[in-house]
Amino acid sequence: MTGTTSAGTVRLADDLVLTRMGYGAIQLAGPMAWGPPKDRDAAKSVLRAVVDLGITHIDTSDYYGPHTVNELIRETLHPYPAGLHVVTKVGARRGPDKSWPAALSRDELVQAVHDNLEHLGVESLDLVNLRMTDSREAAITGPFSVLAGLQRDGLIRHLGVSNVSGEQVAAAQSIAPVVAVQNFYNLAVRADDALVDQCAEQGIAFVPFFPLGGFRPLQSGVLDEVAAGLGISRMQVALAWLLQRSPTILLIPGTSSVAHLRENAGAAGVDLPAEAVAALNAVGTAGRFAPWEQR
Numbered sequence: 001m002t003g004t005t006s007a008g009t010v011r012l013a014d015d016l017v018l019t020r021m022g023y024g025a026i027q028l029a030g031p032m033a034w035g036p037p038k039d040r041d042a043a044k045s046v047l048r049a050v051v052d053l054g055i056t057h058i059d060t061s062d063y064y065g066p067h068t069v070n071e072l073i074r075e076t077l078h079p080y081p082a083g084l085h086v087v088t089k090v091g092a093r094r095g096p097d098k099s100w101p102a103a104l105s106r107d108e109l110v111q112a113v114h115d116n117l118e119h120l121g122v123e124s125l126d127l128v129n130l131r132m133t134d135s136r137e138a139a140i141t142g143p144f145s146v147l148a149g150l151q152r153d154g155l156i157r158h159l160g161v162s163n164v165s166g167e168q169v170a171a172a173q174s175i176a177p178v179v180a181v182q183n184f185y186n187l188a189v190r191a192d193d194a195l196v197d198q199c200a201e202q203g204i205a206f207v208p209f210f211p212l213g214g215f216r217p218l219q220s221g222v223l224d225e226v227a228a229g230l231g232i233s234r235m236q237v238a239l240a241w242l243l244q245r246s247p248t249i250l251l252i253p254g255t256s257s258v259a260h261l262r263e264n265a266g267a268a269g270v271d272l273p274a275e276a277v278a279a280l281n282a283v284g285t286a287g288r289f290a291p292w293e294q295r
């Protein structure tokens with residue numbers, strides 16, 4: 001097993017080269033992504049370890065906390081090392097009850113971009129994902145056009161989309177280039193298999209959120225058997241499976257722990273044998289829920 005960078009990088013643009021093993025910062029806010037964290041110093045140690053591991057892709061949003069995670073990133077890492085990309089998302093906000101209502105109006109999107117710029121301490125954002133609602137039918141062109149306008153103004157370098165169907169990706173592409181798609185996808189939840197392939201064909205990053213199952217951690221006897229056979233952890237198997245699934249899949253596993261971060265980064269060097277991949281392929285479901293949580 002070798003280091004984080006052994007899974008390589010994906011070049012999404014000349015100024016946007018991301019390590020396939022990245023880091024999702026949501027867990028730094030605390031439970032339910034609601035800040036402040038119990039231990040700010042521990043959260044900052046995780047961010048320093050991310051950079052020490054050679055990871056160049058940190059996924060965040062100003063609504064994690066809210067604001068807390070971006071403030072932690074700025075306090076710990078600004079001025080940002082060359083090559084590090086902090087990728088953010090807009091399109092939701094937090095209610096006082098910790099809910100995640102949509103925030104897709106022009107005013108809300110413009111405000112969210114300015115909040116990210118301020119809290120991250122930058123003059124332009126490397127990559128902004130437009131997070132749509134859970135409906136795959138929603139019209140994306142209106143809100144995506146707002147972000148494309150901010151890109152023309154120089155506030156955003158590159159655009160991505162999140163929580164979307166293939167049709168919504170195509171609709172966004174009719175307005176401006178899309179370099180990344182961020183959707184719920186993992187070993188067990190495979191509803192977006194076709195979109196994963198569509199992204200690879202077009203050279204677009206597919207960035208699965210909840211790669212480890214999110215609020216409901218992955219569970220599978222097959223995962224445990226493969227992990228035991230290879231002498232690695234079940235989370236490393238789950239991440240290695242995603243890396244072999246498509247050359248344009250980029251990982252952003254979330255953790256609040258340096259030990260888990262190092263463990264997850266180790267998955268970059270795991271080469272799964274073909275028979276393990278075949279067994280793991282059978283765990284998935286084409287639905288939007290894992291097999292153990294079908295409703």
Ligand SMILES: NC(=O)c1ccc[n+]([C@@H]2O[C@H](COP(=O)([O-])OP(=O)(O)OC[C@H]3O[C@@H](n4cnc5c(N)ncnc54)[C@H](OP(=O)(O)O)[C@@H]3O)[C@@H](O)[C@H]2O)c1
Nearest residue numbers: 024025026059209210211212213214235253254255256260
């Ligand atoms: N676009 C969207 O709508 C959207 C939605 C959700 C998330 N996201 C992004 O996706 C990223 C990943 O999502 P996520 O963090 O919610 O889910 P995840 O990566 O699937 O799972 C994170 C959970 O797994 C635990 N964990 C991490 N590494 C572990 C390990 N090696 N062993 C055991 N447990 C481990 C974490 O706890 P510990 O802290 O204890 O390690 C945490 O509870 C987020 O950071 C966020 O940036 C995007």
